[in-house]
Amino acid sequence: MTTLPPLLLVGAGRMGGALLAGWREQGLSRGFVIDPSLGAQSLACPNISVLADASLLPPDFAPEAIVLAVKPQMAAAVVPAYKRYVGKAAFVSIMAGKTVQGVSHLLGGSAAVIRAMPNTPAAVRQGITVAFAGPNVSDSQKQLGERLLTAAGEVAWVEGEAMLDPVTAISGGGPAYVFLLTELLEKAGLDQGLPPELAKRMARQTVVGSAALLAASPEAPEALREAVTSPGGTTAEALKLLRADDALPKIFKAAIQAAVDRSRELSG
Ligand SMILES: NC(=O)c1ccc[n+]([C@@H]2O[C@H](COP(=O)([O-])OP(=O)(O)OC[C@H]3O[C@@H](n4cnc5c(N)ncnc54)[C@H](OP(=O)(O)O)[C@@H]3O)[C@@H](O)[C@H]2O)c1
Structure with a gap:
């Protein structure tokens, strides 16, 4: 794979840092990270320098993507400093709830x-990562965006920006629901009198193992669920309760709707 073109990363926290780690494996051209919380020496990343502020960027630096x-x-305070790259670079925003129009507005309008x-x-x-390309994004910029985002795992595109509200609720928040399930499994183990260490280990490995099985198997989740559920057996008894009166599907649907509504409220 060819080396990535010059990049500028603004914010190298959990998400930015994860992306940078993936780009590093692809090979990086000369680039910069802007993050006031990182010391200049704190990134052991070849070709990448850390600066505390956009004003310190060399005038001849020409990133292909920011x-x-x-x-x-922080968007309103941070983003306008990068107006100078509008028309020359693609902006890839992972800021939750910040619309294409909102980011473009902070950059002067036509980014x-x-x-x-x-x-x-x-x-x-x-x-x-689910992404939406705004109206001024060229095909080659979209390809570069896909390559950058692939550093975090799979990438999918949507044609309508409104779809990012349900995306936020389902895949954005999804890990929290899975972690909650893990917590609940552990708590149930404790309630049943299992030793705390064993309850924790069982809950964690059951979720990790089930995810690995799902990843490795060509079967749909329904089929994998049915494979655990013998008619008249113990799992069937638990599922009967969870699904009685559609209990779990109903609460899940309402929870996702609440997250979608909140995502719409916060968008701007
Ligand atoms: N975490 C998620 O599940 C998730 C999912 C989807 C999208 N996102 C989005 O990803 C973005 C980053 O989230 P995160 O969890 O990675 O946050 P984070 O860990 O707080 O990272 C943000 C980084 O930006 C730095 N920063 C502060 N001011 C700056 C400035 N003026 N210029 C450049 N960098 C600056 C912060 O430094 P300080 O710590 O010193 O402030 C921090 O290192 C957010 O917009 C979030 O909505 C996150």
């Missing part, structure tokens, strides 16, 4: 903006 990975509430929603398994390159 990845905006600061917290959304090429890709809006992307990753999720936290990005930290182990097992994330899924």
Whole structure:
């Protein structure tokens, strides 16, 4: 694979740092990270220098992409400093809830903006990022955006930006629901009198192992679930309760709707 073109990463926290780790493996041209919380020596990344502020960027630096990975509430204070690259570079924003129009507005109006929603398994390159390309994004910029986001795991594109609200609720927040399930399994083990260490280990490995089985198997989750559920057996008894009156599907549907509604409220 060819070396990545010159890049500028704005914010190298959890998400930005995970992306950078993936880009490093692809090979990086000369580039910069802007993050005031990182010391200049703190990134052992060939070709990449850390600066505390956009004003310190060399005037002749010409990035092909600028990845905006600061917290959304910082956008208004941080993003306008990169106006000088509009028309020359693609902006890839992973800031939750920040619309293409909102980011473009902060950049003076006509920027090429890709809006992307990753999720936290990005930290182990097992994330899924769903992205939307704004109207000024060229095909080659979209390809570069895909290559950059692939560093966090799988990438999918949507044609309508509104789809990023359900995406936020399902894959953005999804890891939290899976972790909650893990917590609940552990708690149930404790309630049943299992030793705490065993309850924790069982809950964790059951989720990790089930995810690995799902990843390795060509079967649908329904088939994998049915394979655990003998008619009249113990799992069937538990599932009967979980699904009585559609209990779990109903609460799950309502929970996702609440997250979608909140995503719409926060968008701007
Ligand atoms: N975590 C998720 O599940 C998730 C999922 C999808 C999207 N996102 C989005 O990803 C973005 C980053 O989230 P995160 O969890 O990686 O946050 P984070 O760990 O707080 O990272 C943000 C980084 O930006 C730095 N920063 C602060 N001011 C800056 C400035 N003026 N210029 C450049 N960098 C600056 C922060 O430094 P300080 O710590 O010193 O402030 C921090 O290192 C957010 O917009 C979030 O919405 C996150």
